[in-house]
Amino acid sequence: MISIYKNCRLCPRKCGVNRYINHGFCGTGTEILAAKASLHQWEEPCISYRNGAGTVFFSGCNLHCCFCQNNKISNELFGKKLNTAELSDVFLSLQDKGADNIELVTPTHFVPDIINALDRVKHRLEIPVIYNSGGYELIETIELLNGYIDIYMPDIKYFSPEVSARYSNAPDYFEYASSAVLSMISQAGKPVYNEHGGLIKGVLIRHMVLPSLRHDSMKIIDWIAENIPADSALVSIMNQYTPFDFIDEKFSEIKRRVTKMEYNSVVRHAVSLGINGFTQQASSSSEKYVPDFDLAGL
Numbered sequence: 001m002i003s004i005y006k007n008c009r010l011c012p013r014k015c016g017v018n019r020y021i022n023h024g025f026c027g028t029g030t031e032i033l034a035a036k037a038s039l040h041q042w043e044e045p046c047i048s049y050r051n052g053a054g055t056v057f058f059s060g061c062n063l064h065c066c067f068c069q070n071n072k073i074s075n076e077l078f079g080k081k082l083n084t085a086e087l088s089d090v091f092l093s094l095q096d097k098g099a100d101n102i103e104l105v106t107p108t109h110f111v112p113d114i115i116n117a118l119d120r121v122k123h124r125l126e127i128p129v130i131y132n133s134g135g136y137e138l139i140e141t142i143e144l145l146n147g148y149i150d151i152y153m154p155d156i157k158y159f160s161p162e163v164s165a166r167y168s169n170a171p172d173y174f175e176y177a178s179s180a181v182l183s184m185i186s187q188a189g190k191p192v193y194n195e196h197g198g199l200i201k202g203v204l205i206r207h208m209v210l211p212s213l214r215h216d217s218m219k220i221i222d223w224i225a226e227n228i229p230a231d232s233a234l235v236s237i238m239n240q241y242t243p244f245d246f247i248d249e250k251f252s253e254i255k256r257r258v259t260k261m262e263y264n265s266v267v268r269h270a271v272s273l274g275i276n277g278f279t280q281q282a283s284s285s286s287e288k289y290v291p292d293f294d295l296a297g298l
C-alpha cells in the first residue's frame with residue numbers, strides 16, 4: 001500500500017513522483033502531516049449532533065484553491081508530522097473524548113497511511129469514519145477506501161472548466177468530482193441515521209457558493225437533480241465563503257462576500273428541484289469559523 005507513494009497517482013493530478021524523494025502538487029511527502037484534532041461543533045446538524053465531529057485536519061491539498069479557507073494548512077503546509085501508530089492513537093483519543101465520528105478533513109493525499117492507521121484500530125472504533133474531501137478524486141482511490149469509510153462528504157466546487165482552471169488549476173475538476181461522487185454513493189449507499197439523528201452511513205455533498213458564480217452553482221444543482229435521486233444523498237449549500245486578505249488582486253472578483261441575493265437564488269433553485277439537505281446562515285461567513293490550527297490533539 002505504501003508503495004503507492006513511490007509513483008504517486010492517488011488523485012487526478014497523477015504526478016507520478018516518488019514521494020520518498022520529492023513532493024507532488026499536494027506538497028506532501030510520505031510523512032503524515034496534520035494541524036489539529038479536536039471536537040468540531042459547526043458541521044451540519046447530522047454530523048455534529050451531540051459532542052461534535054472528531055475532526056483531523058490534514059495539511060497539504062491536491063487543489064490549492066486561491067481562496068482556500070484553510071490556507072495556513074493547505075497551501076502553507078503548517079502541521080505536525082505523525083506516523084500511522086500516532087494517527088491511530090489520535091482516532092482513539094477523539095473517540096474517548098466523545099466525538100460523534102472521526103472526520104478526516106482533506107485526506108486524499110494520505111489515503112494509504114489512513115488505511116493503515118484504520119487497520120490498527122478499526123475493531124476498537126465504535127463511531128463512523130467520515131471522508132471529507134475537496135472532491136477532486138479518482139474512482140480507484142475511492143475503491144481503496146471500501147470497508148473503511150462510512151460517510152463521504154465530498155465538495156462539488158465548480159461546474160465550469162474555466163472556473164476550476166482559474167481558481168484551482170484544475171480544468172477537469174467537475175469531470176472527476178462528479179464521477180467520484182457517484183462512486184461514493186454506490187459504495188456508501190443511502191443515508192442512514194442513528195437514534196440521535198446522527199448520520200452513520202451515506203453521502204453528504206457540499207457546495208460553497210462563491211461571489212459572482214451563482215450560475216455555476218446552479219449548474220451543479222441541476223447535475224445533482226438529474227443524476228442523484230433525492231433520497232440517495234444529502235446536499236449542503238454553504239454560505240461561509242470569506243474573502244481573506246491573501247487572495248491575489250488578479251482574483252479581484254472574489255475579494256468580496258457572497259450577497260444575500262446570490263446565496264438565496266441558489267437555495268431557491270435547489271428547493272425548486274426537490275434537493276434534500278441543508279442551508280447556512282449568512283453569519284457563517286466569518287474568519288471566526290476558521291479553526292485555530294494550533295496542533296491541538298496531536
Ligand code: SF4
Pocket residue numbers: 008009010011012013014015016017019023024025026027028061062108109
Ligand atoms: S496525491 Fe499529491 S503527489 Fe499524489 S498524485 Fe495527487 S497531488 Fe500528486
